[in-house]
Amino acid sequence: MLLEMLGWFGAGESSKTLLGKQERIQMEEKKVKRRRRKIEQNGHGSNHTFKASNDHFPGMVNLSGTLCYMNSVLQAFASITSLVSHLEKIVDLAVESDTPTPVTDALLEVIQDLNTPHSRSPPALRPHNLLQALHPLPQIRRLLSTREQQDAHELFVVLAEAISDEALKVAREIGRLRGLGDILSLQRYTNSKNENTISERADIEGANKRRKIRGIAQPWEGLMARRRVCQKCGWETEVRMDLVGGMELPIPLHGDVTLDSCIAEYLSPEYLSDVTCESCSLRSTLSYYQSEVDRLSSAPNTIKPSSSINTKADNSPSKSGSGSFAALEGLSTVSTSTKEERMTNSRKKRCREAKRVENRLKEMLDSDVISNFNEPFLEPLHPQLDGEGSASIPIKWQISRTQSIRQSILTRPPRSLRMLFIRSEFTPYGSVLKKTARVNFPTILDLTKSISNGIWEESKTSGSSILSNGIPDPNIDRQRALYRLESVILHYGYTHSSGHYICIRRKPTPNQTNNGDASSGGRSYTPSRAYKSCPDSCRCESCVYFGKVREGLEEKVPGKGWLRISDADVEEVGEEALYESRGAVFMLFYERVGEYRGDQMDAKKDKIKDEEEEQKDLNEASQVI
Numbered sequence: 001m002l003l004e005m006l007g008w009f010g011a012g013e014s015s016k017t018l019l020g021k022q023e024r025i026q027m028e029e030k031k032v033k034r035r036r037r038k039i040e041q042n043g044h045g046s047n048h049t050f051k052a053s054n055d056h057f058p059g060m061v062n063l064s065g066t067l068c069y070m071n072s073v074l075q076a077f078a079s080i081t082s083l084v085s086h087l088e089k090i091v092d093l094a095v096e097s098d099t100p101t102p103v104t105d106a107l108l109e110v111i112q113d114l115n116t117p118h119s120r121s122p123p124a125l126r127p128h129n130l131l132q133a134l135h136p137l138p139q140i141r142r143l144l145s146t147r148e149q150q151d152a153h154e155l156f157v158v159l160a161e162a163i164s165d166e167a168l169k170v171a172r173e174i175g176r177l178r179g180l181g182d183i184l185s186l187q188r189y190t191n192s193k194n195e196n197t198i199s200e201r202a203d204i205e206g207a208n209k210r211r212k213i214r215g216i217a218q219p220w221e222g223l224m225a226r227r228r229v230c231q232k233c234g235w236e237t238e239v240r241m242d243l244v245g246g247m248e249l250p251i252p253l254h255g256d257v258t259l260d261s262c263i264a265e266y267l268s269p270e271y272l273s274d275v276t277c278e279s280c281s282l283r284s285t286l287s288y289y290q291s292e293v294d295r296l297s298s299a300p301n302t303i304k305p306s307s308s309i310n311t312k313a314d315n316s317p318s319k320s321g322s323g324s325f326a327a328l329e330g331l332s333t334v335s336t337s338t339k340e341e342r343m344t345n346s347r348k349k350r351c352r353e354a355k356r357v358e359n360r361l362k363e364m365l366d367s368d369v370i371s372n373f374n375e376p377f378l379e380p381l382h383p384q385l386d387g388e389g390s391a392s393i394p395i396k397w398q399i400s401r402t403q404s405i406r407q408s409i410l411t412r413p414p415r416s417l418r419m420l421f422i423r424s425e426f427t428p429y430g431s432v433l434k435k436t437a438r439v440n441f442p443t444i445l446d447l448t449k450s451i452s453n454g455i456w457e458e459s460k461t462s463g464s465s466i467l468s469n470g471i472p473d474p475n476i477d478r479q480r481a482l483y484r485l486e487s488v489i490l491h492y493g494y495t496h497s498s499g500h501y502i503c504i505r506r507k508p509t510p511n512q513t514n515n516g517d518a519s520s521g522g523r524s525y526t527p528s529r530a531y532k533s534c535p536d537s538c539r540c541e542s543c544v545y546f547g548k549v550r551e552g553l554e555e556k557v558p559g560k561g562w563l564r565i566s567d568a569d570v571e572e573v574g575e576e577a578l579y580e581s582r583g584a585v586f587m588l589f590y591e592r593v594g595e596y597r598g599d600q601m602d603a604k605k606d607k608i609k610d611e612e613e614e615q616k617d618l619n620e621a622s623q624v625i
Contacts, residue, residue, distance in 0.1 A: 057508065058114060058122040059568040063131075064144070068501040068567055069152040073159070074127065075503040075565045076487035076589055077107070078114040081527040082219035082415040087111070090167050093212060097173040101166040102133035107159070112524040115508045124568035137162060152489055152501050153420050153587060160245065164218055171213045221245055222414035225452060228275070232402040235279030241411070246418035251437045253425065259441040259588075262421070267450055270406045278370045280400035286361040288398050289354050296351035356380075356393050373397070409452045413481050417447070417590040423491075434494055438582040443575065444549050445483040445590055453478055482548060483590035484530045490584040501586070502566040504577060531594040549593055 060071040077083055087108040094101045106129045113125055134140040139158045143150045224244045228237045249262040360378050364370050372378045377392035423435040486506055493499015508525035533550040534543050546553060552561075559574040 056118045056121050057116070057563060057570055058118070059124045059565055059570045060114075061124045061126050062567045063126065066150070069150055070127075070155055071567050072489045072501040072503040072565070073152050073155050074107075074110055074130075075114060075505055075563075076489055076587070077159075078111045079486040079505040079508075079527050080219070080416050080589055081486075081529045081591055084108075084111060084527055086216075086219050087163070089216065090163070090170055093170045093174055093216075094166075096212075097170060099166075099170050099173045101170065103130075103159075103162045104166050106130040106133040107163070115525045115527070116523070117508070117525065121570075134158075134162065152491070156418075156587070160218060160220070167216050167218075171216055174213055175209050218245065219416040220414050220418045222410060223412035224408055225411045226406065226408045228272070228404050228406045230275075230277040230279060230402050230404050233277065233279045233283075235277060237278075244410075244414075246414075246420060248420045248422055250422050251435055251439060253433075253435050254437055256438045256440060256582075259419075259439060259445065262439070263447075263450055267408055267410075270408075272404045272406055274401050275404040276374075277400055277402045277404065278373050280402055281373070281397055282361060282364060282370055284398040284400045285395070286358065286365065289358045289361065292354045293351060293358055296347055296354060353394065357395050360393055374399070410447070410450055411452050413447060413451055413592065415592045417445070417483050417588075417592070419588040419590070421586060421588075423586065424495075432495055436583055439585050440582060441485070441578075441585065441588060443485045443578070444547055444593075445485070447481045447483060448478070451481055478536075479595075480536050480548065482532065482593040484549060484593050485578075485588065486527070486591045487589045488578060488581065488585055489587040490581050491586040492584050500566070502564065504562055504564050504573070504581065507561055507563050507572060529591065529594055532596040534598070535596045 060074065062068055062071060087104055090101060090104050091108060093099075094104070106127075110125065110127050110130050131144075137158065139154075143155065143158070222244050224242050225239050226242055227239045229235070247263065247266055249259075249266050251257055251262060357378065360381065363381050372395075374397050376394060376396075378395050380391075380393060421439060425433050425435055427433050488504045490502050490504065491499055492502070506527075509528060510525060530549050530551050532548045534540060534548055536548070538548075542550065557574070558576065560572060562573050562575065562577060564571045564573045564577055
């Protein structure tokens with residue numbers, strides 16, 4: 001009986017342990033089911049798990065207490081797609097040509113670390129390798145030698161120049177002739193070009209090198225056309241192409257201003273005074289030499305005027321009284337042949353040179369081509385027709401200064417648009433004052449109106465027509481140049497030598513171009529490029545209400561999608577943070593939006609769908625069999 005009771009108590013304890021194990025198993029199964037249900041509601045398993053667990057990105061340590069300007073610039077770089085691809089291309093070519101690129105390597109490593117997601121808040125980065133690579137540059141040593149805060153834009157320029165120098169070294173090494181094969185390939189290309197029959201196999205090595213080097217220019221470099229028009233004569237200078245690396249936009253001291261108005265003021269015509277006009281100077285010089293030809297063609301008059309002689313004869317007593325030749329005493333007795341004899345050889349030579357200059361200036365005026373301006377000699381246009389042969393013509397230009405208009409317009413927009421707002425202003429007392437105007441900037445910028453539709457056409461009308469030349473007609477359908485905002489640099493403080501720099505940039509997201517499987521973790525995200533959702537000619541309801549760029553519009557959540565980074569502190573914010581930072585915006589970075597590729601994507605989707613349907617039919621057929 002006792003044994004039965006002990007057995008009964010033992011059986012009870014074992015049953016309790018079994019019940020506890022079963023309850024724990026059921027609880028674990030419920031947790032798994034809830035997790036699976038949550039995953040099915042929000043998206044696919046592996047991608048969602050990676051998004052949920054790898055949602056943190058690192059900041060940067062302010063090593064000296066004044067390097068917030070460097071941290072903000074590097075964080076802004078991490079969101080620029082064209083810059084990342086540019087650095088990767090330089091590194092690939094440098095490895096191929098065995099060329100050292102320390103700044104590019106260190107900068108790309110920092111950007112990859114900043115775009116690497118983590119499951120929890122990672123420790124802040126310390127860019128020691130980048131500082132070590134930049135230390136040989138004298139500009140960097142000057143910036144880091146002081147304990148004061150420096151300008152973020154100045155550091156941006158230094159980094160851009162360092163990257164450009166290393167890219168040029170790599171391009172020079174790639175283009176260098178390395179052996180007999182390159183020489184023979186170049187010789188075949190030269191021979192075929194002289195024979196006007198370029199074969200397919202000519203200069204194969206050179207074509208491969210040019211293909212590798214092509215597109216190695218900085219992503220924020222574009223071309224801007226400039227010309228000047230005289231308001232007096234309407235003469236237009238030749239269109240000059242300048243390389244621009246961004247826009248330095250002026251803003252008012254207080255109040256609100258839009259980004260479009262700042263760009264319009266930056267590209268507005270500029271009125272210039274006291275400017276040398278070549279056409280007006282040509283006309284003044286031609287008038288001067290015409291008067292010189294008239295003066296030198298006439299003989300010098302060395303005889304006193306007859307009126308003075310007659311006056312003297314009337315006042316003096318007459319010795320001869322009256323005679324038959326008394327009336328001819330006041331007349332000049334110098335003949336035409338005597339005047340020609342008084343023309344010296346030096347005077348004849350000067351007259352002949354003045355006529356040559358006059359004829360050459362008339363030819364310039366008729367052809368509307370001014371050459372050798374403000375130079376001491378002119379080159380003859382037709383040496384065989386000129387009596388002096390091919391000898392240069394000495395000339396003394398008569399400079400004329402007038403008022404002119406200078407106009408600028410973009411002809412080749414950059415891939416990455418960098419904008420700097422000029423917030424410093426000198427007061428009458430010599431101190432620097434910071435402008436506090438609020439700048440309203442959009443996330444999608446339309447720069448079509450600021451880009452010329454080709455080069456300015458020559459106009460035969462008056463000079464006032466320059467304002468209408470080169471401006472695109474809004475009624476003509478053309479390719480729209482759209483840019484998407486990627487990062488913003490803000491400055492808080494009274495002056496640029498004090499205060500604090502922070503950065504707001506797009507939160508990195510996984511896309512199809514990222515290397516490796518997203519579910520593996522520990523891989524760096526590549527900044528994604530936006531594309532137009534519809535063609536430029538589309539006028540659908542979505543384009544009217546939401547614009548041409550609608551990628552990620554459905555997934556937009558308030559308070560999400562952007563990172564507000566202040567050195568080591570990283571906080572996720574929404575687009576409302578951009579609106580709140582209008583009064584502190586210092587630099588903007590926009591990325592060019594790609595053209596509509598819906599036809600290609602639809603074709604790929606149709607192909608995948610056909611393959612899936614074909615595979616489904618095969619599976620059903622196998623089951624039937």
